[in-house]
Amino acid sequence: MRFEFKTDYAHDLRLARHGGHGFWYGALFVGLLAAPWVFTSYWLAQLTFVLIYSIVGLGLMVLSGYTGLFSLGHAAFMGVGAYTQTALVNAAWPAPVALAAAGLMSAGVGTVVGLPALRVKGIYLAIATLAFGFIVEEVFARWESVTGGNAGIHVHAPQWLGWTLDSDVSMYFGCLGVTVLATLGVLNLLRSPTGRAFVAIRDSEVSAQSMGIHIARYKTLSFALSAALAGLGGALYAHKLQFISPDQFDVGQSIDLVLMIVIGGVGSVHGAFLGAIFLITMPQLIALGKDHLPDVIGQAPGLQALVYGVVLIGFVLFEPMGLYGRWIKVRTYLQLFPFYRSGLFARQKSYLRSNRLK
Amino acid sequence: MRFGGLLAVNDVAFDVRHGEVFTLIGPNGAGKTTVFNLISRLYTPSAGTIDFDGMSLANQGPHDLARLGIARTFQNIELFEQASVLQNLLIGRHTQRSTALWQELLYTPAVRRAEVAAREQVEQVIDLLELQHHRDARVASLPYGVRKVVELARALCARPRLLLLDEPSSGLNVEETDDMAFWIQDIRHELGVTVLMVEHDMSLVSKVSDRVLAMNQGEVLALGTPGDVQRDARVIEAYLGSVDDVAGLRRGAP
Numbered sequence: 031m032r033f034e035f036k037t038d039y040a041h042d043l044r045l046a047r048h049g050g051h052g053f054w055y056g057a058l059f060v061g062l063l064a065a066p067w068v069f070t071s072y073w074l075a076q077l078t079f080v081l082i083y084s085i086v087g088l089g090l091m092v093l094s095g096y097t098g099l100f101s102l103g104h105a106a107f108m109g110v111g112a113y114t115q116t117a118l119v120n121a122a123w124p125a126p127v128a129l130a131a132a133g134l135m136s137a138g139v140g141t142v143v144g145l146p147a148l149r150v151k152g153i154y155l156a157i158a159t160l161a162f163g164f165i166v167e168e169v170f171a172r173w174e175s176v177t178g179g180n181a182g183i184h185v186h187a188p189q190w191l192g193w194t195l196d197s198d199v200s201m202y203f204g205c206l207g208v209t210v211l212a213t214l215g216v217l218n219l220l221r222s223p224t225g226r227a228f229v230a231i232r233d234s235e236v237s238a239q240s241m242g243i244h245i246a247r248y249k250t251l252s253f254a255l256s257a258a259l260a261g262l263g264g265a266l267y268a269h270k271l272q273f274i275s276p277d278q279f280d281v282g283q284s285i286d287l288v289l290m291i292v293i294g295g296v297g298s299v300h301g302a303f304l305g306a307i308f309l310i311t312m313p314q315l316i317a318l319g320k321d322h323l324p325d326v327i328g329q330a331p332g333l334q335a336l337v338y339g340v341v342l343i344g345f346v347l348f349e350p351m352g353l354y355g356r357w358i359k360v361r362t363y364l365q366l367f368p369f370y371r372s373g374l375f376a377r378q379k380s381y382l383r384s385n386r387l388k
Numbered sequence: 389m390r391f392g393g394l395l396a397v398n399d400v401a402f403d404v405r406h407g408e409v410f411t412l413i414g415p416n417g418a419g420k421t422t423v424f425n426l427i428s429r430l431y432t433p434s435a436g437t438i439d440f441d442g443m444s445l446a447n448q449g450p451h452d453l454a455r456l457g458i459a460r461t462f463q464n465i466e467l468f469e470q471a472s473v474l475q476n477l478l479i480g481r482h483t484q485r486s487t488a489l490w491q492e493l494l495y496t497p498a499v500r501r502a503e504v505a506a507r508e509q510v511e512q513v514i515d516l517l518e519l520q521h522h523r524d525a526r527v528a529s530l531p532y533g534v535r536k537v538v539e540l541a542r543a544l545c546a547r548p549r550l551l552l553l554d555e556p557s558s559g560l561n562v563e564e565t566d567d568m569a570f571w572i573q574d575i576r577h578e579l580g581v582t583v584l585m586v587e588h589d590m591s592l593v594s595k596v597s598d599r600v601l602a603m604n605q606g607e608v609l610a611l612g613t614p615g616d617v618q619r620d621a622r623v624i625e626a627y628l629g630s631v632d633d634v635a636g637l638r639r640g641a642p
Binding site for chain 1: 428430449450451452453454455459460462466467468469470471474475478479480481482483485487489492493494495499500503504507508529542546
């Protein structure tokens with residue numbers, strides 16, 4: 031068992047709780063830096079996609095996992111970021127400025143979505159965001175002068191101070207840099223008053239109000255931040271694929287994003303990364319396993335969707351805390367051995383929350 | 389306060405003086421929590437006014453009250469269950485935040501200093517209510533009695549001038565109720581906070597309150613010192629009961 035013996039308040043604020051924590055994440059970072067020389071080009075591209083989806087997943091995690099606002103239209107924000115980046119880079123803007131503009135544009139659209147969302151809760155918010163996703167996809171398809179319509183549009187390589195990031199390795203390092211910055215930003219947010227206000231809104235709006243938290247303002251802020259992160263991810267996605275079209279940001283992509291954070295573990299930053307790894311590796315595993323299955327299953331057209339659905343249902347039923355939750359349980363078992371009780375992570379039943387004022 | 393055809397609070401008028409402990413008593417359904425919700429601006433009164441420190445609360449939203457100095461606890465505990473006790477108390481300090489969003493995203497030294505200062509303030513409340521043992525525990529794993537104390541601590545972290553306590557001793561055993569009585573007295577004497585509470589435990593009410601208001605069916609029955617109200621005939625009939633009422637239910641001696 032490990033005891034964290036803290037000697038001052040600053041110790042509480044540190045991101046790496048103890049030496050081992052810092053060591054392993056440092057090792058992970060070094061490993062990621064060395065990745066281009068370890069992985070083949072194909073797996074490096076997959077790793078780049080993992081990083082891109084992690085950024086979007088972080089955005090959705092801030093909104094759904096930490097503020098409790100369920101969104102089924104997040105691919106729309108990804109698309110806004112992607113198309114903004116495309117339009118600006120094709121007009122020869124430098125890449126970092128275009129990236130910032132894509133993030134801000136997505137944040138603006140997020141605010142526009144967030145304002146009516148203040149009036150609806152729970153499943154009705156999910157329906158509203160689903161509708162929004164369809165609207166934005168249709169805007170992408172119709173606004174042909176900017177987005178190229180359904181035929182799609184090519185994306186030029188990012189340019190900055192004379193460098194052109196058009197190789198796999200430079201693209202990977204660009205995405206890695208943005209991912210590290212986004213993760214640090216989200217972690218900083220969560221250990222500061224704004225992040226705590228988000229958690230308060232998720233857990234109990236009524237008492238959040240009585241603590242002085244302006245619900246409308248913080249919900250809108252959460253939408254804006256989440257949309258900005260999704261827009262950043264979308265912009266990098268556009269550069270990676272070098273060709274985007276409206277059907278890449280449809281409701282299927284939104285559901286993939288929700289699936290990603292639920293399987294990864296709602297309510298934790300690790301969940302976004304674990305979910306992204308799951309989202310990228312599952313099709314690979316299905317492709318590998320297809321040949322060993324009888325033809326009627328292996329060659330069926332909807333196999334991937336079926337596997338995703340079954341896995342999602344399995345996680346919701348048996349492991350609602352997701353992959354990260356399962357890891358936490360394993361770690362706690364090992365740390366507390368032999369005192370681990372199966373009731374340590376039991377969920378509170380809803381009947382204990384009677385007489386809710388809302 | 390009228391909910392459709394139901395008049396939940398009918399012509400209830402009282403004033404709470406600075407530095408006193410004022411208690412609302414009455415049977416369940418009398419409208420006591422409704423009065424609290426009216427003061428907390430979760431409901432808007434259909435008639436009448438609510439003034440705090442000479443200022444009308446009519447134009448304030450529920451989130452404005454913490455800044456004005458009103459904090460409350462809830463009858464069914466409304467804590468942030470998935471967060472730790474320390475994070476709950478830090479959220480209580482939300483009105484005293486001094487940093488902007490961009491500073492928090494970058495975690496500038498100003499944010500760091502503000503966080504350490506907040507931790508020091510929160511530690512004082514933890515020391516007062518003896519929550520050191522539970523500081524990092526997730527609220528969902530705590531027993532009910534401790535959650536009640538955390539609820540009180542969170543309200544205190546907002547540095548209120550008026551504290552609304554909704555049934556602070558419900559679900560607590562004798563020892564915990566005694567602790568609660570000492571803490572309410574400490575809050576009044578050491579922190580100078582005015583306390584307005586709803587309570588059913590008459591021993592706690594007698595020990596702690598300066599004045600009591602008895603309500604029934606949304607109307608005022610009696611207002612005065614604890615002793616006066618407890619002797620009022622209408623209050624005895626509607627709420628307290630007397631020894632004679634239950635005499636007929638007692639079994640004879642074996």
